[in-house]
Amino acid sequence: xxxxxxxxxxxxxxxxxxxxxxxxxxxxxxxxxxxxxxxxxxxxxxxxxxxxxxxxxxxxxxxxxxxxxxxxxxxxxxxxxxxxxxxxxxxxxxxxxxxxxxxxxxxxxxxxxxxx
Numbered sequence: 438x439x440x441x442x443x444x445x446x447x448x449x450x451x452x453x454x455x456x457x458x459x460x461x462x463x464x465x466x467x468x469x470x471x472x473x474x475x476x477x478x479x480x481x482x483x484x485x486x487x488x489x490x491x492x493x494x495x496x497x498x499x500x501x502x503x504x505x506x507x508x509x510x511x512x513x514x515x516x517x518x519x520x521x522x523x524x525x526x527x528x529x530x531x532x533x534x535x536x537x538x539x540x541x542x543x544x545x546x547x548x549x550x551x552x553x
Contacts, residue, residue, distance in 0.1 A: 456549070460549065470500055480496075490541075491509075491521060493544070501532065508524055515545065518545050519545050
């Protein structure tokens with residue numbers, strides 16, 4: 438069953454203050470769903486906390502109410518982290534969410550402009 442997430446995304450050329458504002462909004466949104474599902478780990482710094490793909494996968498799984506396969510819960514190196522993020526992006530694409538222009542490498546590097 439396709440999932441639908443309607444989120445307004447700021448233009449990529451918006452100011453840093455504007456991006457910081459959206460980081461707070463997305464962090465609150467994700468933490469709401471994580472807390473509601475009983476997760477103990479919440480986002481403190483969106484830019485850093487999704488870089489290994491583990492928390493990103495947890496957020497997606499909670500919202501989609503579906504499991505992402507092949508997530509390494511304790512990635513030990515950059516390659517495993519990128520594989521986690523790729524698994525998340527592939528999962529979203531399979532659910533019909535446009536992931537064009539999103540790069541696992543950019544997300545891994547903490548570049549939230551890739552997703553904001």
